Amino acid sequence: MTSTPHSVARTETFEAVLTRRVSRRSMLRAGVVVGAGAAVHSAFGTGTAAAAPAADGHPFALDFPPLEPPVPMPFDDTALAAGFTSEVLIRWGDGLFDGMPAFDVDAQTAKLQAQRFGFNSDWTAFFPLVRGGVDTGRDGLLWVNHEYTDGLMMFRSYDPDNPTKQQVDIELAAHGGSLVRVLQGGGGTWRFLRGERNRRVTAYTPIQLTGPAAGDPALRTSADPTGRLVLGTLNNCGGGVTGWGTLLTAEENFDQYFANNDALPEGKYKALNQRFGVPGGESGRKWERFYSRFDLAQEPNEPHRFGWVVEIDPFDPQSRPRKRTALGRLKHEAAAGVSAKDGRWTVYSGDDARFEFVYKFVTRDRVRDGGFAANRDLLDHGTLYVARFNDDGSGDWLPLVFGTGPLTRANGFTSQADILIRARDAGTALGATAMDRPEDIEPNPVIGSVYIALTNNDRRGTEGNPPTDPANPRPVNTAGHVIELVEDGQDAAATSFRWDILLLCGDPEDPSTYYGGFDKSQVSEIAAPDNLAVDSLGQLWIATDGAPRVLPMNDAVVGLPVIGPERGRTRQLFAGVFGSELTGIYFNSTETTMFVAVQHPGEGGTVDEPTSRWPDPAGEVARSSVVAIRPA
Ligand code: FEO
Ligand code: CA
Numbered sequence: 001m002t003s004t005p006h007s008v009a010r011t012e013t014f015e016a017v018l019t020r021r022v023s024r025r026s027m028l029r030a031g032v033v034v035g036a037g038a039a040v041h042s043a044f045g046t047g048t049a050a051a052a053p054a055a056d057g058h059p060f061a062l063d064f065p066p067l068e069p070p071v072p073m074p075f076d077d078t079a080l081a082a083g084f085t086s087e088v089l090i091r092w093g094d095g096l097f098d099g100m101p102a103f104d105v106d107a108q109t110a111k112l113q114a115q116r117f118g119f120n121s122d123w124t125a126f127f128p129l130v131r132g133g134v135d136t137g138r139d140g141l142l143w144v145n146h147e148y149t150d151g152l153m154m155f156r157s158y159d160p161d162n163p164t165k166q167q168v169d170i171e172l173a174a175h176g177g178s179l180v181r182v183l184q185g186g187g188g189t190w191r192f193l194r195g196e197r198n199r200r201v202t203a204y205t206p207i208q209l210t211g212p213a214a215g216d217p218a219l220r221t222s223a224d225p226t227g228r229l230v231l232g233t234l235n236n237c238g239g240g241v242t243g244w245g246t247l248l249t250a251e252e253n254f255d256q257y258f259a260n261n262d263a264l265p266e267g268k269y270k271a272l273n274q275r276f277g278v279p280g281g282e283s284g285r286k287w288e289r290f291y292s293r294f295d296l297a298q299e300p301n302e303p304h305r306f307g308w309v310v311e312i313d314p315f316d317p318q319s320r321p322r323k324r325t326a327l328g329r330l331k332h333e334a335a336a337g338v339s340a341k342d343g344r345w346t347v348y349s350g351d352d353a354r355f356e357f358v359y360k361f362v363t364r365d366r367v368r369d370g371g372f373a374a375n376r377d378l379l380d381h382g383t384l385y386v387a388r389f390n391d392d393g394s395g396d397w398l399p400l401v402f403g404t405g406p407l408t409r410a411n412g413f414t415s416q417a418d419i420l421i422r423a424r425d426a427g428t429a430l431g432a433t434a435m436d437r438p439e440d441i442e443p444n445p446v447i448g449s450v451y452i453a454l455t456n457n458d459r460r461g462t463e464g465n466p467p468t469d470p471a472n473p474r475p476v477n478t479a480g481h482v483i484e485l486v487e488d489g490q491d492a493a494a495t496s497f498r499w500d501i502l503l504l505c506g507d508p509e510d511p512s513t514y515y516g517g518f519d520k521s522q523v524s525e526i527a528a529p530d531n532l533a534v535d536s537l538g539q540l541w542i543a544t545d546g547a548p549r550v551l552p553m554n555d556a557v558v559g560l561p562v563i564g565p566e567r568g569r570t571r572q573l574f575a576g577v578f579g580s581e582l583t584g585i586y587f588n589s590t591e592t593t594m595f596v597a598v599q600h601p602g603e604g605g606t607v608d609e610p611t612s613r614w615p616d617p618a619g620e621v622a623r624s625s626v627v628a629i630r631p632a
């Protein structure tokens with residue numbers, strides 16, 4: 001038995017847990033071997049089973065000397081572990097199409113911004129362009145989410161109390177996501193190409209609502225009496241790639257764009273808006289002054305059209321994105337997926353707010369060969385579940401299905417559409433476990449496990465709030481933790497699971513921290529885990545958001561093994577810029593490069609008085625950018 005951070009006995013050996021499921025990506029790699037009969041340590045005990053693939057020659061094998069960044073870091077710098085190099089691949093404001101003028105902070109227009117790389121980059125995904133059956137890993141399309149905008153960091157002399165319509169329009173155009181052709185040259189350096197393969201999706205791109213809630217009266221507005229066509233996507237945070245080659249981009253903190261919840265009559269929608277944080281009066285952004293759709297006094301249903309997972313076909317720049325209502329409406333952090341044993345697709349998602357829940361969607365049908373054309377409606381049919389983490393280390397996926405359990409008319413639920421629009425209310429009715437802000441969730445198909453980042457919860461156990469529980473074991477959890485979940489039968493479609501805690505983050509000298517059972521004197525410290533990625537070795541990578549509030553460090557990217565004797569040994573690879581969080585960890589298809597987005601560099605400064613000008617110290621303003629990291 002490894003020591004566990006709570007006293008729950010672990011009796012199951014989990015040999016099945018450790019039976020490696022080789023992912024498609026791992027099979028691409030030469031030299032993948034099974035460590036026959038090796039003793040393998042996991043969160044669930046010590047067993048005899050297959051080990052992770054051999055790390056020989058993998059560019060990101062966790063055997064490098066961990067970065068020990070300077071304290072404090074210079075304001076205009078990132079830092080990287082020895083043996084690696086990086087370049088800035090693309091910045092906010094870079095033109096994506098031919099003939100565009102260079103970015104100029106003093107010459108912004110909404111029309112130009114809609115053709116430029118957006119603001120505050122978050123999740124990224126790399127889609128290789130394969131020619132003649134060969135994937136070099138050096139040529140592809142990079143998708144990047146643009147989570148939100150910050151007028152103070154975008155405009156000179158910005159007045160938050162009185163934004164202009166032109167500023168609001170530029171901000172609308174800087175939301176959404178970018179799809180960009182990227183190429184790695186002979187010297188190893190990555191660059192992006194302008195041209196027609198690129199695409200911007202913004203806060204006014206037409207998007208189809210599909211699935212069980214599409215067309216529901218609660219989704220109809222005066223601009224869209226069908227309830228099936230939305231303008232734009234907002235607060236795109238995490239995401240995932242599907243088994244049929246599309247991307248899922250997740251709408252998170254949509255509440256901030258809306259105003260005047262107090263104008264609604266008392267009832268379920270007003271209460272739900274409050275739970276989401278929609279302001280009773282005017283919004284912080286004040287977009288409602290220029291666009292009635294953001295004013296609930298005029299358009300009470302518009303917020304119901306955000307908080308969804310959006311599917312986009314990256315290979316067709318003209319295709320219409322789709323909001324998939326079957327996956328539920330919440331503050332979706334992520335949408336990472338994996339195949340179930342029978343070929344159905346599974347999407348995991350966290351609802352990032354204090355005491356909110358973890359969800360999983362399982363499609364009704366199997367993934368078919370033939371890309372998006374053959375799987376066009378796959379995400380419109382299936383079952384959404386919410387997680388209950390039992391105190392004994394077991395867990396249950398509770399179905400959000402109208403007419404089952406408490407999800408009935410007697411309890412105020414009127415249809416499946418109503419349950420999906422009010423997934424939070426349904427989760428509460430089902431008795432889901434209230435978590436410490438679920439951020440990214442990432443299946444690990446190499447190991448057969450799933451990782452959940454709980455970034456922090458400074459109200460856990462405080463007066464009037466839920467107490468600690470085994471899955472959220474620390475009061476006032478400022479440093480966050482990571483849960484490891486193993487589906488029963490190692491089948492992503494299972495309705496029950498086992499879980500344990502992999503990390504309790506924070507200062508390793510703090511006795512309440514736990515680094516997978518590894519010697520804490522040898523780990524790289526981390527706090528506030530957020531974005532996750534898994535490589536073909538089954539190694540887990542974590543990007544942090546808010547570590548400087550807990551530890552004397554900038555936000556970081558760390559990697560750690562999740563099985564074997566070094567389980568829990570975090571190694572820092574990268575340190576972000578002052579004021580930034582790190583996001584978007586994604587590998588190219590040959591895992592020779594890691595893409596990391598640096599979001600809100602210099603936050604706290606303004607265009608007039610910047611605290612950082614990264615990545616261009618001679619420039620006017622800090623610019624959120626994507627960095628390509630690779631062996632030196
Ligand atoms: Fe957008 Fe929860 O991070
Ligand atoms: Ca996040």
Ligand code: CA
Binds near residue numbers: 334531532533
């Ligand atoms: Ca991820």
Ligand code: CA
Binds near residue numbers: 439455
């Ligand atoms: Ca975060």
